[in-house]
Structures are given as structure tokens and as C-alpha cells.
Amino acid sequence: MTGPQPVAKKEVAATSEVQAEPLLKAGSSHIADGIFHLAMLACGLCVLALVGVIVYELVSGSKLSWHAFGLKFFFQSEWDPVNEQFGALPFVYGTLVSSLLALLLAVPLAIGVAVFITEMAPRWLKGPLAFTTELLAAIPSVIYGLWAIFVLVPLLRQYGEPFCARYFGWTGLFEGPPYGIGMLAAGIILAIMVVPIVSSITREVMTAVPQQQREAVLALGATRWEMIRTGVLRNARAGILGGVILGLGRALGETMAVTMVIGNRPEIAKSLFAPGYTMASVIANEFSEATGNTYLSALIEIGLALFIVTIIVNILAQFLVWTVTRGTPARSHA
């Protein structure tokens, strides 16, 4: 049988080593493989263990308070450490109101930014814009708080709140002296912090909508906005909702910036000018000085409630995002 003629017989060193003595020691690696597998498994189980530890610490820490006050704990508004009366309603109220206010402000902005970056911006602008919005997410909470105290609050006190009182006072939401510090400031700074998350998920979800959908709508003679509305946003709405809920989760647990501007008064008030208190803030402020086991336990119980709520909210959000992106691994959006 003929084969291709070799161009030149290449000289090769004698491979006399190839006999009974192989070059490599034939060692078995079963044990090493097994140990490695176990070690990696242990690391993986650590992740599970962490959740277990968190739940354990929170539950066992709250026992005292739970036994003392039961479920009514979350419906009573008397927070009196001196007389050992603990009612968490003001904090629940404060957390909900500040978070909702933040979402109200943040969601339209975040979706607007996402729409602009994904569908409207010229190619050279997309990257830098995306990077800058992500930079917003990198700023630590305490720095937002610092800026809020010395820049946002005076602005609100001088211009923002009088403006709201003058033109929107009829809503009843803008009554009382404009301290600057209070629920409104907390809502605004929270909104700024939540925008990057909602925006980034919305962008992710919008990009996941296949190009054919956009083209189908355009081919019917739609304007660009109509294409975005029906071809993209409509398809991505489950994911966008997920992003919004994820933003809610972030807002609920946000501590430092809120603590620095909300006023830290455990009161329930209708006006957004009034100071308030959130679940995370009361823990931050009072935990290290809590005297008495019931006091500490009450704070831990608030932490447990915060944990449960944020977990549920996050699971819901992950699920919604997953339905659009179909299981690409979620990134940390802190």
C-alpha cells in the first residue's frame, strides 16, 4: 500500500528508553482524588452550614423576646427600653415606607437608564455609561450617608422640603417643620443606592430578549419607542419585576446611609418630613449599648424578621429574573 512519501527521513534520537521501564512512575491517585473531592464538598457544605448558623443564631437569640411579647411584638408601637417595653411597629413602618418611597423614585429612573443604555445609546457610549452606573453600586453605604448628611439634607432643608410643602402640601405628606433629616431624605438616598441594581438587572434582562423580537415589531412599522415597549419591555417584564423586587430587598436591608439621615426616632408619622426609624437602623444604633437580655433579644428578633423578609423577597426576585434569563448564574448585585 502506498502512502505519502516523506520529504526527508527525519533523524530521531534512539528511543531506547521505551522498554519495560516506563518514564513515569505508575502511582494510583484514587486516595488523593477522594480526599480532594471530600475537601471541595466540605467547602460546598460550608455554604449550607452558614445559612444554618445564621438561622440558629437569630432564632435562639430572639427566644427571650418571643416568649415575652409573642407576635404582638410587631404590632405594638411602644419602644421603651427603660421600662422593658418593646414594640417593633415603628421600625416596620419606617422600613416599609422608606423602601417604598425609594422604589417609587428609583424604578422609573432605573428603567429609563437601562432603556437608554440598551436601546438608545450609540455604541461608544454604552460601555462607559454602564460602567458609571455600576460605579454607583460600588460606593459604600457609609459614604452615601456622609454625603447625605452634609449635602442632601441641607439641600432638602433649604429648598427641597419647602418646595414640596408649597406645591404638594395638599397631599398631607409634607407637613411639619422641614428638618431635612427624616423619612424623605432616607427615601431619596435609598433610591440612589437602589437604582444601580434595578438598572443592571433590567439591562441584563433586556439584552436577553432575542433580536428577532425587536425586528418583528420594527418590521410592522413601529417607532423605536413602540419597538422597545412591545418588543423588549413587554417580553422582559417578569425579569424587570424581579429586578425591582431585588432592589426592594436591598432597600429593606440597607443600614448605614439610612441610619445617618432618618432621624432615629421610633415614631409613626404620616408626614415624610418627620424623622423615623427602620429595623436595620435600630439594630445598628442600639445593639452595642443594649442593656438587659430582653432588650438584646428584641433587637435580635427584629434582625430575624428582617432576615426572613429579605430572604423571601430575594428568592422571589431570583425566580422572576430566572424566568427570563433561564438560569444563567446570578451575579452579586450589591
Added chain:
Amino acid sequence: MGVGIKVDKLNAWFGKTQALYDISMEAPANHATAIIGPSGCGKSTFVRCLNRMHETVTDARATGKVQIGELDVYNGTSAVQIRRRIGMVFQKPNPFPTMSIYDNVAAGLKLNGFHDHKRLDEIVERSLKLSALWDEVKDNLRKKSGASLSGGQQQRLCIARALAVEPQVLLMDEPCSALDPISTGKIEELIFQLKEKFTIVIVTHNMQQASRVAEFTGFFLLGKLIELDKTEKIFTTPSDKRTEDYITGRFG
């Protein structure tokens, strides 16, 4: 010098689906045996059973006896040890992307604990010469990464890497199917020369290639070995009608 391969009643499964049925054959030492057949006939699976790469897929298993020289592949030695004696070249060249050319060739040795640097230099040079790549890369051994070479060069690099550990047998799973005709020609030349030192089993879907490089050819169909004989005979006067149908292009 290579050794012969003896396969006796090899069966293989992917989960519940059987892929190979009672394969028994012999591949003689220092010759090339080609494995041909239509897509999905089990030729890749067969070759991957010879060095137990088949097992790396989840839920895959194989039974039977495979003897490579004095080595009983399925009985007594671990899969990892087997693979150190058998070299494999894959369909798509897969040099290690973060390693230089030198490190790629030496990888099989270094990762298995061989650290004699002087001898490593010799072995790398020899392997690259054996795979006809030495002249093209000898000035850049440590500077260029394995992945920066052209497709044909990458495949020759993979061959050098496989040869560096001095295997007794070289398994090649459609080594040229991702390459251009000129690279293919160079590699076929290579196989022709390597036969002098190694036993080669080469899977190919290209019948002309089989007739160019292999003395023996086996025809697989639907997981069964239909016929194994001298290449000349398979392509001119095959014994089995199915072989003849495939050769003449009636299917596949």
C-alpha cells in the same frame, strides 16, 4: 517500539443506551489501524474505551477485556495509570491555553511528577522533532503560548505532547477533521513515520485518509464491528455487503 492491542468482547453504554456490542479485534504492533464508519457508529466511543476516557462521561461504562501489550486495561490498573501509557490526540486541537509550547509538551510529564529538567529539555526537543514541529517553534519554545499557533501546528503540538510520555500506543480520534488540507497532509505524513515506533489506531470518517495511512481498517456500523482486514482488501473486495455499501457511498 509499539505493542499490539487485543480487544475481546468490549461492550459500552451511555447510561441505558448501549453504544458498542461485543467488539473483538486485534491491532498489530507498529502498524496503523484505521476505524471507519458512518456518524454515530461508535468509532469514537470504541477508541475512547481503549484508554478508558469513555468513563469520564457521567453514567458511561464499559465491560470486556482490552489488552495493550502486557497491560490489562480494565482489570488491575487504574484508569489514570492506563492513560499514562497510552497517548491520545483529539478531534479538535486542545493545547493548554495558559502554557507555553515547551510547557505544553512537557505537561504530561510534569503533571505526573517528572521534574528532571535536563532530561525534560531533551524529551521536549525529541517529541517536537517526532511531530515535525521542532523547526517551526524552536526559537519560541517558552515565549509563545500553545494556543497562539495555527490549527495544524496546534494539532502537531498535541501529538508532541502525547508522544512526550513515551506511550506504547497512540490513539487518534479524527485528528484532521478540524484542519485544512495542507495541515492534514502534513499530519498524515507524520502518522506514516510514527508507525515505525508506535502502534496507532486512528478514527477517521475520510476513507481516502484510511487508505493513505493505515495498513488495516475496521468498519463499524451501529456499534458493531462489521469487518476488520487489510486496508487494501476492505476497499477493493470487502467480505461483507454492508462494508461494500458504505465504501461505495450507498450510505453514510
Added chain:
Amino acid sequence: MPETVTATSDFAAAPISLWRRGVNAFATFAAGAAVVLVLLPLGAVFGYLIYKGIGSINWAFLTQTPKPVGEAGGGMANAIAGSAFILLIASAFGVPIGIGAGIYLAEYGRNQLGNVIRFTADVLNGVPSIVVGIVAYGIVVLSQGHFSALAGGVALAIMMIPTITRTTEEMLLLVPNAVREAAYGLGVSRWRTTLSITLRTATSGVITGVMLAFARVAGETAPLLFTAFGNQYWNWKINQPTAALSLQIFTYAISPFDEWHRQAWAGALILIVLIVFAVSAVRIVAGRGMLKGAN
């Protein structure tokens, strides 16, 4: 004679109504306005940080510890060092466990248990940082009886682990299976392949993930409030309360002293510079591509 389609061609030929065009233009305007509104605070924050902070960053600030209330001067040297110390402790726990869990998920975890771990890691990412502080308090501070850098490190490690786990897994999954097969074909054992080949190929991506987690926890304050607690002086002992940059900024910011406010801005500027540096480095490393030399 077939009907002519004049009616539809009239419709098709008609220009898009003014209303629709107006809405389209407004939408573009609104989206652009949103971008401006969002970038405004970003610019404002950075602007003020530089404006208010740059003047106070001097050698004294970077090398001295805080002076007592009322005295001018002093610095945050111990806080900067303390943050580094706590982050080191956090990384010592967080990085190996995170990478290990990531390796498990990518190489061994394509099963039910893997799914549970993956889901749990994603859920852990959403736990509020103050809650993590409570947990670290319970595990470390209560058992030891005092605040410590160790407690702070544990708290931050808990926050680092889920991030590092998921990014490591992602990066390892990007390594093509052909590379693993090449190693198996050479008779390399599985553990060796995973470490020396797979992980090595994904190295820059994995480092990116670690740095991202690092940047995220570097600015955290809440989990340190009652774990590391803060300290006026230098501390290098793992079992003592330790100062941290973020804690110091917080304490100074809410104080009534102008002098401390000034220093808070300076500290914040340093913190943000370090974080931006880390985030940008991550982008550059990720941009260079995971597989060195790949065509």
C-alpha cells in the same frame, strides 16, 4: 380582475402620526433625562468627596491615630491599618472556602446537592449586612466575651463567601471541556487536573471574582459595628477590638464636631479611591481575557 389593494397601500403610504412621533421623541428625552438624573448624584458624591476631602489628606492624616475630642489634627492611620487587618482575616476564611465551594459546584456539583448549594449561595448574597453582624456577634463575640478583629473578619468572610463561590464556579465552567480531556488523556489524575489545569486556566477570572468580593466588603460598616467595634489606638491583636476605616468615617460623621467632620471626608475619599482602584483593576484584568494567548 383581482381587487387592487389600494386601500392598504394608502395606509402603508401614510406618514406616522404626529402623536406617535411625539411619544417616540419624548421617550428618548425621558430616558436621557433619567440618565442625567442618575449620574448627577454620582458626580455630586465624587465631587464633594474630592472637594471636601482632598485638603485634609496629608502625611499626618495617614500616619497618626485620632486625637482626643476637641484637639485638632490626628489621623486615621490606625483605621486604615485596622481595615486591612480585618480584611486579611476575612480573606483567610472567605477566599479558600469560597473557591473550594466554587470548585465543588463546577467540577462535582452537577447534581441535586449542587443545585441546593448554588441556590443557597445566591440567597446568602441577599442577607442584610447588619444581620451578618448579629450572627458574627453571636458566634465570636459572645463566646469570647469581647469585641475583636476576628469577629469582624468572620462577619466579612460570611459576606465574601457566596460572591466568590458563584464567580469561581462561573469562571471554571467557562474552561472548555476539551482542556480537561487533554489532561485526562495524559493520565493526569482528577484532582491534579482540576487544580493545575482547570483552575489555572480560569485564574484571572477567579481573581477578578475575589477582588470584586473584596471591594464589596471593604466599605462595609454595619457588620463591624458590634464585632470589631472600633479602637482609638493601633491594634494588631486578633482578639482585640480594632479600628476600621468605614467605622471611623461613621463615628466622625455623626459626631457634632466640625474637626471630625473634616476628617470623615478625608477618610471617605481614601476609602473610595481604594475601592475604585480595585473595581477598575478588576475590569482591566477581566478585559484582558481569561485565556492568555487564545486567538
